[in-house]
Amino acid sequence: MRNHxxxxxxxxxxxxxxxxxxxxxxAIDRDRLMFQAGRASVQPKGRGLWxxxxxxxxxxxxxxxxxxxxxxxxxxxAADLAPSVLLAPSSAAEATPDPxxxxxxxxxxxxxxxxxxxxxxxxxxxxDRHADLETLLGPPPQNRTGRWPWESxxxxxxxxxxx
Amino acid sequence: xxxxxxxxxxxxxxEDAVQDVFLALVSxxxxxxxxxxxxxxxxxxxxxxxTRSLSRRQSHEQRAAVDRPGWFQARPDDLIDAxxxxxxxTRLPDQQRELLILKIWGGLTFDEIGTVTNxxxxxxxxxxxSALASLRRMMEDRPCETTNP
Numbered sequence: 001m002r003n004h005x006x007x008x009x010x011x012x013x014x015x016x017x018x019x020x021x022x023x024x025x026x027a028i029d030r031d032r033l034m035f036q037a038g039r040a041s042v043q044p045k046g047r048g049l050w051x052x053x054x055x056x057x058x059x060x061x062x063x064x065x066x067x068x069x070x071x072x073x074x075x076x077x078a079a080d081l082a083p084s085v086l087l088a089p090s091s092a093a094e095a096t097p098d099p100x101x102x103x104x105x106x107x108x109x110x111x112x113x114x115x116x117x118x119x120x121x122x123x124x125x126x127x128d129r130h131a132d133l134e135t136l137l138g139p140p141p142q143n144r145t146g147r148w149p150w151e152s153x154x155x156x157x158x159x160x161x162x163x
Numbered sequence: 164x165x166x167x168x169x170x171x172x173x174x175x176x177x178e179d180a181v182q183d184v185f186l187a188l189v190s191x192x193x194x195x196x197x198x199x200x201x202x203x204x205x206x207x208x209x210x211x212x213x214t215r216s217l218s219r220r221q222s223h224e225q226r227a228a229v230d231r232p233g234w235f236q237a238r239p240d241d242l243i244d245a246x247x248x249x250x251x252x253t254r255l256p257d258q259q260r261e262l263l264i265l266k267i268w269g270g271l272t273f274d275e276i277g278t279v280t281n282x283x284x285x286x287x288x289x290x291x292x293s294a295l296a297s298l299r300r301m302m303e304d305r306p307c308e309t310t311n312p
Binding site for chain 1: 178292295
């Protein structure tokens with residue numbers, strides 16, 4: 001009550017009488033309150049982390065599925081290529097013996113004779129692959145019609161084989 | 164603090180509100196600057212919030228609140244009748260009653276009460292004097308109940 005005029009005697013007497021009144025008994029269980037306070041104090045603070053993380057991952061999954069390109073529109077290179085092209089490298093590799101198969105023998109010869117003992121690198125598979133690609137992408141073969149065989153087949157089915 | 168919450172709630176709800184305030188205090192990372200003022204302000208907010216939710220309940224609960232226990236524990240050496248004091252306090256305006264409880268039974272200074280009620284100190288002091296005068300006038304109208312034999 002600083003900077004204020006003091007209470008008169010009657011007010012002070014009433015104030016003292018009121019202050020003597022004892023508030024009603026409180027039924028708060030102190031032990032239970034302390035137990036709950038202790039339990040609340042040790043609860044993990046990051047309880048909301050996992051739901052947020054799970055929701056984020058779920059949203060990312062839904063977004064990736066929604067923006068995935070249509071499988072029908074994706075190029076199917078393996079199906080479009082001729083079997084000969086797909087099988088060419090492996091068949092060529094199987095046909096050519098691996099010069100480095102006997103590593104110990106090759107190492108001994110290189111140590112004795114130098115780099116000249118190394119065998120020539122296999123060039124045949126690459127050439128075969130180029131040859132097959134040229135047959136697919138190059139000009140049509142020089143046959144009597146000047147068309148690809150598949151063109152000839154379609155035309156034969158549409159207009160009939162004149163022969 | 165339970166007596167302070169009794170202005171808005173019955174005994175059980177007031178005790179729950181005070182208990183919740185203490186539990187919330189535990190989860191605070193920093194200790195409040197003025198702990199007493201913080202506690203009373205938290206009890207005030209919790210009690211008013213509970214009053215709003217309780218007001219939506221059925222009317223029979225409100226009628227049952229008439230029979231709730233008194234605010235004070237009557238003792239033979241009391242200088243004033245506890246029931247009469249409670250009746251006079253309940254007839255005071257809300258702001259005056261709240262101020263008297265915070266000052267007399269809460270033990271708060273006028274500065275601390277100002278942080279609880281957001282009122283300037285000068286206003287609180289004049290309101291306190293008016294509350295005491297009104298309370299004395301009410302109790303003088305019922306002289307047989309204001310003092311113990």
